[in-house]
Amino acid sequence: MLDSRDQEAPARAFLKLSAVRKTYPGVVALAGFDMLVGPGEVIGLVGENGAGKSTLMKILGGVTVPDSGTIEIDGAPYAGLSVGGSMKAGIAFVHQELNLFDNLDVAANVYIGREPRRGGVLNLVDEKQMRADVLPYLKRLGANFAPNTPVAKLSLAQQQMVEIAKALSVNARLVILDEPTSSLPLAETDKLLEVIAGLKAEGIAVIFISHRLHEIERASDRVLVLRDGVLVGELKKAEIDHDRMVKLMIGRDLKVAYAAPKLDKGEVVLAARGIRTAAYPTRDVGLELHAGEILGLAGLVGSGRTELARVLFGVDPLYAGTVTLNGEPVTLRNASDAVARGIFLVPEDRKGEGILLDLPISENISLPDLDAYARSGLVSPALERVQAERSRSELGIKAPTVMTRTGSLSGGNQQKVVLAKWLAMRPKVLIFDEPTRGIDVGAKAEIYRLMRGLADAGVAVLMISSDMEEVIGVSDRIAVMHEGRISGLLGRAEFSEENVLRLAVGKPLAKAG
Amino acid sequence: MNKKDLGLLALIVVVGFVVYLRNPAFLGPQNLANTANLIGLFGLFAIGQGFVIITGGIELSAGSMIALLGVLFVDLVGAKGVPWPIAFAIVMVLGLALGLAHGLLITKLKMQPFVVTLCGLLIYRGVARGYTADATAGFPFGSEYPGLDFFVARIGGIPVSVYVLAVVAVIAWFTLHRSVFGRYLFAIGKNEEAARFSGIRTDVVVTSAYVICAGLTALAAIFFAMYTRSVQPSSQGNFYELYAIAAAVLGGFSLRGGEGSIVGVILGTILLQELQNLVNLLGIPSSLNFAVMGGVILIGVLVDQQWGVFRARRRIAEAARSSEEFSPKPGE
Ligand SMILES: Nc1ncnc2c1ncn2[C@@H]1O[C@H](COP(=O)(O)OP(=O)(O)OP(=O)(O)O)[C@@H](O)[C@H]1O
Ligand SMILES: [Mg+2]
Numbered sequence: 001m002l003d004s005r006d007q008e009a010p011a012r013a014f015l016k017l018s019a020v021r022k023t024y025p026g027v028v029a030l031a032g033f034d035m036l037v038g039p040g041e042v043i044g045l046v047g048e049n050g051a052g053k054s055t056l057m058k059i060l061g062g063v064t065v066p067d068s069g070t071i072e073i074d075g076a077p078y079a080g081l082s083v084g085g086s087m088k089a090g091i092a093f094v095h096q097e098l099n100l101f102d103n104l105d106v107a108a109n110v111y112i113g114r115e116p117r118r119g120g121v122l123n124l125v126d127e128k129q130m131r132a133d134v135l136p137y138l139k140r141l142g143a144n145f146a147p148n149t150p151v152a153k154l155s156l157a158q159q160q161m162v163e164i165a166k167a168l169s170v171n172a173r174l175v176i177l178d179e180p181t182s183s184l185p186l187a188e189t190d191k192l193l194e195v196i197a198g199l200k201a202e203g204i205a206v207i208f209i210s211h212r213l214h215e216i217e218r219a220s221d222r223v224l225v226l227r228d229g230v231l232v233g234e235l236k237k238a239e240i241d242h243d244r245m246v247k248l249m250i251g252r253d254l255k256v257a258y259a260a261p262k263l264d265k266g267e268v269v270l271a272a273r274g275i276r277t278a279a280y281p282t283r284d285v286g287l288e289l290h291a292g293e294i295l296g297l298a299g300l301v302g303s304g305r306t307e308l309a310r311v312l313f314g315v316d317p318l319y320a321g322t323v324t325l326n327g328e329p330v331t332l333r334n335a336s337d338a339v340a341r342g343i344f345l346v347p348e349d350r351k352g353e354g355i356l357l358d359l360p361i362s363e364n365i366s367l368p369d370l371d372a373y374a375r376s377g378l379v380s381p382a383l384e385r386v387q388a389e390r391s392r393s394e395l396g397i398k399a400p401t402v403m404t405r406t407g408s409l410s411g412g413n414q415q416k417v418v419l420a421k422w423l424a425m426r427p428k429v430l431i432f433d434e435p436t437r438g439i440d441v442g443a444k445a446e447i448y449r450l451m452r453g454l455a456d457a458g459v460a461v462l463m464i465s466s467d468m469e470e471v472i473g474v475s476d477r478i479a480v481m482h483e484g485r486i487s488g489l490l491g492r493a494e495f496s497e498e499n500v501l502r503l504a505v506g507k508p509l510a511k512a513g
Numbered sequence: 514m515n516k517k518d519l520g521l522l523a524l525i526v527v528v529g530f531v532v533y534l535r536n537p538a539f540l541g542p543q544n545l546a547n548t549a550n551l552i553g554l555f556g557l558f559a560i561g562q563g564f565v566i567i568t569g570g571i572e573l574s575a576g577s578m579i580a581l582l583g584v585l586f587v588d589l590v591g592a593k594g595v596p597w598p599i600a601f602a603i604v605m606v607l608g609l610a611l612g613l614a615h616g617l618l619i620t621k622l623k624m625q626p627f628v629v630t631l632c633g634l635l636i637y638r639g640v641a642r643g644y645t646a647d648a649t650a651g652f653p654f655g656s657e658y659p660g661l662d663f664f665v666a667r668i669g670g671i672p673v674s675v676y677v678l679a680v681v682a683v684i685a686w687f688t689l690h691r692s693v694f695g696r697y698l699f700a701i702g703k704n705e706e707a708a709r710f711s712g713i714r715t716d717v718v719v720t721s722a723y724v725i726c727a728g729l730t731a732l733a734a735i736f737f738a739m740y741t742r743s744v745q746p747s748s749q750g751n752f753y754e755l756y757a758i759a760a761a762v763l764g765g766f767s768l769r770g771g772e773g774s775i776v777g778v779i780l781g782t783i784l785l786q787e788l789q790n791l792v793n794l795l796g797i798p799s800s801l802n803f804a805v806m807g808g809v810i811l812i813g814v815l816v817d818q819q820w821g822v823f824r825a826r827r828r829i830a831e832a833a834r835s836s837e838e839f840s841p842k843p844g845e
Contacts, residue, residue, distance in 0.1 A: 061710075063710055083709070083710055083711070083712040084712045087712060095710070099704065099706075099707035099710060100707070101699070101700045101703045101704060101707065101708075101771075102703065103699055103702075103703045103771045103772060104696070104699060104700065104703075108696060112696070112700055112708075112711045112713070113708075113711035113712040113713050114712070115693055115696060117693060122684070122687050122688055122691070122692045122694075123692050123693045123694060124687065124691045124692050124693070125691060125692060125693055125696055127691075278825075278829050281829045281830075281832035282832050317826070319829055319830050319832075
């Protein structure tokens with residue numbers, strides 16, 4: 001264990017944590033943590049799911065109060081911060097889970113809690129001022145929407161930008177980004193890294209949490225590694241590299257081995273032809289999915305990938321086109337039609353569509369297939385628990401017990417519960433929409449292994465992913481979408497970052513030289 | 514005004530026109546003034562209800578409050594001889610205090626709004642009846658209260674309650690739709706936890722909503738007491754909370770919180786009163802009163818929701834048929 005004396009002391013540190021400890025029932029989330037933050041430094045914070053990263057940031061954001069330890073800001077010690085106190089100290093916090101008000105517009109969200117006022121008895125909001133104030137932040141992020149756009153109309157990536165604009169707008173000295181890129185693909189991610197560099201140039205410190213270690217490598221001045229609530233290592237600029245971080249995070253070496261398929265791909269299981277979705281009603285999209293293959297589906301945000309997946313899962317209406325399963329045309333009127341035929345979707349929006357946060361892990365896993373856990377009409381908690389225990393050890397879900405409320409798990413572990421729910425049901429076709437969003441390296445490797453295992457057992461896997469490394473590493477073929485259409489299909493030999501990107505922005509492939 | 518409000522307004526006009534054709538008395542000055550007065554009275558506390566519903570809460574005790582505070586007001590002025598401005602102040606303060614109590618029980622002791630206000634509904638009704646031993650509270654025969662006539666007066670043929678509603682509505686509109694406080698109400702209704710994390714003092718804001726609601730209800734209680742002249746504690750204000758909730762729902766409020774508008778709740782109130790009036794004027798047995806109201810609310814909300822869904826579907830389906838191109842089938 002390291003403490004602040006061993007840390008490379010940043011010049012003029014304005015924030016100092018010492019021996020900060022936080023426990024939840026059954027979990028030590030942070031076991032005595034020390035940290036110094038100086039102006040203009042970018043600190044990468046990495047660790048496995050449940051290591052305590054978000055907990056640490058919530059303490060800095062004033063959302064939770066530590067059990068013990070002190071937080072020193074400009075030399076003044078505090079036992080804990082309030083949200084207001086944290087803001088006043090210049091700490092801006094972008095929460096891991098998006099927390100926007102979708103009944104308000106962009107500007108209102110950015111300035112919520114501190115709106116410019118016109119005063120008077122009624123204390124009216126100065127809407128004009130607010131919209132004008134928010135513009136430069138949106139510009140800086142390269143956002144393509146106006147301040148008065150209702151948040152409900154924005155995509156996930158755009159909502160992420162609103163969150164970041166909010167952090168920028170508080171005149172922060174320290175901006176905390178908790179997995180800001182987990183829903184930002186490709187181009188937007190680059191933009192964010194530029195923004196971080198910009199902040200740094202202005203002397204603003206950034207704490208950057210991500211499971212995409214390449215981004216950490218690119219952005220950070222130093223990296224802190226957390227394991228089980230303990231600081232297990234610090235890497236200086238020159239020492240930061242992927243394998244070192246992984247080793248510190250999980251305590252051993254790990255090569256993410258992308259397994260090759262065991263068999264040649266089999267028959268076409270699922271074929272979609274001439275599909276038109278609500279997002280692109282005038283464009284036809286189609287694809288063929290073979291038994292035993294993993295088909296990667298790449299593309300920019302808004303290219304219509306999620307909409308296609310939702311149509312194939314029966315939750316969105318099919319406006320035109322046909323879907324055939326094993327050669328037979330099928331009509332998917334709702335999700336239960338799809339589930340009955342063995343087509344499952346692991347959705348992108350975990351909180352909204354993936355799991356019920358208030359239920360225990362075991363009940364989330366059994367939910368789609370309750371009949372299988374029932375004895376003469378009554379659900380048997382014992383059977384649920386047996387399956388949940390099996391899933392927990394298979395996927396390495398980190399939780400005190402399988403009866404733990406799913407909402408109290410760390411983000412990555414929640415995602416594993418979503419996967420567990422479908423894996424317990426022997427799928428024929430499995431569609432993953434961003435399967436490893438917010439998942440740590442160890443668990444990612446585990447999920448890739450599981451996916452490959454499923455494919456080898458004959459399951460047809462469709463994987464929507466914005467993580468370039470993942471698309472190229474995991475897929476057997478890659479289909480790239482651009483504005484509602486498949487702009488190209490790549491076989492293994494043609495896999496390259498450049499090819500995927502060209503197709504994603506609608507350019508033809510460079511002629512092989 | 515948004516599309517929803519315009520739809521509601523159109524419905525009000527159409528229904529009014531049909532009623533007028535069947536019975537021209539509908540637009541007679543006497544009937545109009547009467548209906549307008551009722552709209553003024555019901556609108557006052559329906560706006561209050563709106564403030565509470567925006568936060569995702571509900572206020573079920575409004576009707577009982579109207580009975581209790583009405584009984585008290587009449588008793589203070591009529592039997593106890595308290596000067597009416599003082600009685601007015603006492604009743605208003607008491608009303609605000611009840612709202613404060615509801616708000617504190619909900620925010621500090623984390624009780625559910627439905628439970629707190631349901632208990633209020635039972636308690637206030639019981640206390641009102643106990644207070645007069647179930648007797649009707651009234652003013653002594655032949656007594657005159659010149660100042661009090663203000664509450665039932667008409668200025669330029671329009672009842673005072675309508676003017677009061679207009680003033681309250683304008684203030685409420687600015688408060689809900691343009692002020693910092695209103696912004697916080699919407700935020701809390703959508704996601705209370707995120708609102709707290711944004712540094713909003715959610716306890717204070719939510720409690721204030723209940724206080725505002727109770728204050729407007731107390732004001733309405735006095736108007737109702739003066740309108741009925743005597744207050745029968747077992748029946749005064751019965752089901753009135755449901756009129757208010759119904760008006761809000763018709764006006765586009767979501768009972769989950771975070772959605773609604775002042776214009777909407779007022780239009781909702783107008784439609785409900787118009788329906789009551791319709792039952793009277795068209796000779797429908799008044800026992801069917803609630804059935805008519807319930808039916809219209811059900812259909813209104815249903816049509817409103819389904820219409821949007823239907824239109825979106827049709828638009829997309831049309832686009833899909835209009836076949837811009839056929840992209841090649843993906844092959845190998
Ligand atoms: N509100 C809570 N109630 C109970 N346990 C909690 C709560 N919040 C966090 N925990 C637990 O504390 C531990 C640390 O969680 P934390 O969210 O800090 O992890 P993390 O490092 O951010 O993980 P991830 O990479 O998955 O986001 C986890 O075991 C988690 O289950
Ligand atoms: Mg986290």
